[in-house]
Amino acid sequence: MAVSIHNNIVSGPEERGIPAHLSFGQFVFDKLKNGGDKTAQICAETGNSVTYRTILQNSVNLAVALQDLGLKKGDVVALSSENRFEFTVASLAVIYCGGVLSTLNVTYSPGEISHIFEITKPKFIFTSPIIAQNIYDCSKDLPHVKKIILFGEYDVVPAIFYNDLIKKHININDFTLVDVNGKEDTVAVMCSSGTTGLPKGVMLTHVNFLTLCAHMKYYLETSQENKKHKVLTGLSLIPWFHAYGFITTIAIMCLNIEIVFLIRFDEEQFLETIQKYKVNMTTIVPPLAVFLAKHPLVPKYDLTSLNEVWCGAAPLSSEIQVAITKRTGISFIRQGYGLTEVTMACCVDLTDGKKIGSCGTPAPGMKIKVLDIDSGAKLGPHQEGEIWIKSPLGMKGYMGDKAASDALMDKEGYIQTGDIGYYDEDGYFYIVDRLKELIKYKGFQVAPAELEALLLRHARVADCGVVARPDELAGELPVAFVVPQPGAALAEHELVAYVAANVSPAKHLRGGVIFVDEIPKNPSGKILRRELRKMLSAQVKSKL
Structure with missing residues (x-):
């Protein structure tokens, strides 16, 4: 991956091209159409599956139903659910309508749900039975909420049913997506982690999502070419209400790769799924890496089909990376680095272990600098400081909090990450920890x-x-x-x-x-x- 270092700023390779129409909805629509009758998603727990054509048809049916209910461009639609088929369809339908998707963690407390609703003011809310009661209790007195739309078949709270909304068959060729200004229009409000306080609503644009998809394609194609292998089946475990899980899953689907997903993490189910479906690729987080490195169940399963394992969300030690390889035969655990404020992936290590412990080099079109915590001076290789990122993936801002948005960015357009790290003489980055921690x-x-x-x-x-x-x-x-x-x-x-x-x-x-x-x-x-x-x-x- 070509990088350059000039004046203590590390720059990634040339930016990837994105579609001129600048509509993420149109981009995904076209990719689903291209997938046709190929299997798109399989639920590991049930074995049920859907094709790309089915997802496209249901999402168009739902988009028209939402417009009939009054959904207009710019309206916010909240979604709180575990991973399930309806999640993808509902997300895409909102985006086709020019709406703004707001995903909520299913483990949020009523206080956290109310906090997000106060920020985003959703017009409609999609939810599943496991979180429906909390969603209803927090939204029933909000004047801006017009309807709750419930996944499943049981009337657990006053709502209309998703299954009823997708019944009316719409001719896909007659459907027109709502026009958007891809650079300015928000496509989604994804919640920041909230590890140090209440979550913030990160506004991401159509161009943010399109650019991330272009980068994911670049990473995966480069890695497959380097390693001389093919990714046919991916495993999606990270919750889709989280930016990491949602954006990476949609980006991989846009490559028409088959996705097997898990509703929740179960040790045996996770290992059995990889073995049964001969999964080639998955994204994990450090606790799952520790599980692979240490749990006594792991050696009992054949995981050798996995040739792309990407780990993000927190630093992963080189010792754990080495332990997994020795224990499972998986060639190398790739580290990536990103944050919701820059649409997730900023760096991915595309080597095969030559820079173990590194999260890689800057993504295409990205510049990264490391500043001394006390003086603010730009630091050279192997000097630890705070990481700042300038990127076409940079967020539009925090919804309802312009002051916090402005405080996060310097006059050159670099976003403050709050992460401590350093880079080496080749431009590879290493994350040490969070500044506040x-x-x-x-x-x-x-x-x-x-x-x-x-x-x-x-x-x-x-x-x-x-x-x-x-x-x-x-x-x-x-x-x-x-x-x-x-x-x-x-x-x-x-x-x-x-x-x-x-x-x-x-x-x-x-x-x-x-x-x-x-x-x-x-x-x-x-x-x-x-x-x-x-x-x-x-x-x-x-x-x-």
Whole structure:
């Protein structure tokens, strides 16, 4: 992947071309049409499948039904559901109408749902039975919500049924998509992770989505050419309400690749699905990588069909990458780096392990700089600082929060990521941790992700998370929450000594070790450190 470094700015290769009509809806419409009677999606739990033609027909039927209900260009339509066939159809129907899709995490609390509704003010809401009651309770008194549309067959809340709306057959050739201004018009509002507070609504345009699809095509075609293999079947596990899961799945479908999807993660189901369908490609998050590296079930299944495994959402240690390869025969776990504010992927490692631990080089048309946290100076290779990104994938802004949008961007158009990292002399990037999550011990910066990667190398550690314990003299002390391997005997002093033997003094676990059954994470796999801090606070109070 051609990159250049000039004046301490790392630039990706030449930008990829996107369709001149600048309509993401038209782009997907054409790709679905091209897929014809080829299988598009298979539900791993049920074995049911749909073709590209069926998705296209149902999405056109639904688009016309939504317009009959009063959906106009620019109207927001919310969608909260687990992965299921209806999710894709509903999303595309909204986009065909020039509407704005707003996806909500199915695990959101009523407070988080109300917060997003307040920002987006949806006209219609699609939902599934598992979250319908919360959605109804949070929307029933909102004047802007006209209808709730329910997936499935059971009348769990007052709503109209999705199945009724797709019944009327529309001639696809007579259907015209609503015209959009691809550069300016918002196609979706995707929620930021909300790992440090309430989620924000990230406005992404048609051009953002089109560019991401062009980049995904570039990454996949380049990798297949380099490795001399073919991707025929992909596995989609990341929830589609999350930007990572939604955009990557749609982008892969636009290549007319068969997608097998899982409704939820189940250890045996996940492994069995890869083996049964001979899955070639999947996207994962670090906790799933740890599962592949450490869980006793994994060696019992044949996973060798997997030749493209991409990991994102949080840093993945090189030790875990190596362990997976040794254990499963999967050649290499590719790391990528991105954030919702720049339409996900900013970097992807297209080598075959030559830069292990790296998340790759900048995407086409992208510029990245690393700034000193204190002085703001642009840093050279191997110097850690905050990553800033300038890209055609940059968001339009946060919906309803212009001040936060403006604060995120500098005068040159670079977006502040809040991530700490560095690049090497070849322009390959390495992510260290989140700026807000760095622990300050006597003025020294301690990256939780580094300590977590080290702890995960311990044979009897199944999972872990590191946060700061406030300390009057030192400022903050690193404390580790640890999940032991099933049946394993672990002592606090053993792990404290293990870490001390492998890191500099500032990084020792002076805050101690707390053994737990589970590490709280969001659906994209990021450790919810705020929950760990709450657990730590509760433990401190209980001792007082």
